[in-house]
Amino acid sequence: MFASAATHDNGLARELSSARAQLASQERQIQELNHRIANSLQLAADMLVFEQLRSRDPLASAALEASRARLVAVGELHRYLYDHAGRATVELSPFLAGLCQAIAATTGLNCSIQADLTSVPGDMAQQLAIAINEFAINAAKHAYDGKPGGRLVVTCRRDGRELVLTVADQGKGLTDGLGRKGGLGMSIVAAIVRDLKGVLTVQGDAGAAFTIRAPLRAQPPVIDRSFQAWACE
Template sequence: MTFAIVEPDAQLASREANHRFLNTLTALHGLLRNDFGGFVDPAVRDAVSVFSSRIQAFASVHRTLGEDSGQDRVDAAAHLAKLCAELCAAHLAPRGVRCEFRSDPANLPREVCQKLSLIVVELVTNAAKHAFGGRSGGRVSVSLRRAGDGWICQVADNGSGLGGGGAGDGMKLVRGLAQALGGALLVHSDAGGVIVTLRLADPDA
């Protein structure tokens, strides 16, 4: 006698929704490249490249966090290391900028890891686009470390600082995600670069 393992309807629906969402992102990436990739204007081509890479990065976040969907927790250190490598290849390396990543061992709830990942995507993308003004040889560092009874996630660059005061749409998104995590966000900017620090309470406390 054989037995078939039947997934609960909710889990099947979740897998199907995940698959459809990834297909949508793939289609959007293709449409963007096809519709705007032929422009000669360097500014348009650069904008298309950055936005296309951002779509790919978000797809990577969703794909990785969609793996083993029955698990409620994620190896955040391994996931963020993979994400930073992908962001570096897509955004930083083509500009001659390197990326460094360090993390303490971190097994975090999936929802927390997802929001942290989106924050890192946005901050690294912003640094690649605005921090270095066309110069090469820059550095973006990402870290996640234990701090007392909580966590600190930090993204820093050695670029030219925030000329506009950090009030762009990217930072608004980051602040919204930080608020959703119940975290405290600190942004320091000067001529030596930008340091964005997110302090989180231990989600298991």
């Protein structure tokens, strides 16, 4: 009886050890994939810079710059996932800090972040990053007329079961007929808000402030690896 129990325990330990090895292998593959995606997006962004320098059409140049900024925003997420391998969710505070640096580099804005440590799934973080980037492009172009140094403040907090994201500038506001609600960028934001099942509100008397309020989805379960030490005994 004891021999049978010992054999069963040994078999279970081998199965757990094999499962652990497979999980570790999958995590390494995902980490490498995020690394390659980030590098590929950076390469594509650099190629757009060359095309932008060659372009003599201001509209084409602006479109190339906007496309480059979008690639940088998505690349920042994959860079974060690579640096934080093994995490199923993204902590918004450090992620948005890195995104803010990328926005400052691509738009010339003085970007600052005020965020708590609300964790969200990776796909939601990507959507928020793209929305923030679109607001930044909008502010650089319309609020500050392309002049560097304009201030952009990104705040993100948890309100009950909802996430509240606000991106605000201190530019001209929305009362000068510039139509900042239109264009490709705001169409992208509207699609993101619909996908998040959220609501977008806009204030534009003193500068412009765009707020997205969206429900926080259930977090994926945390994998308990406490069995690993036991399985190795």
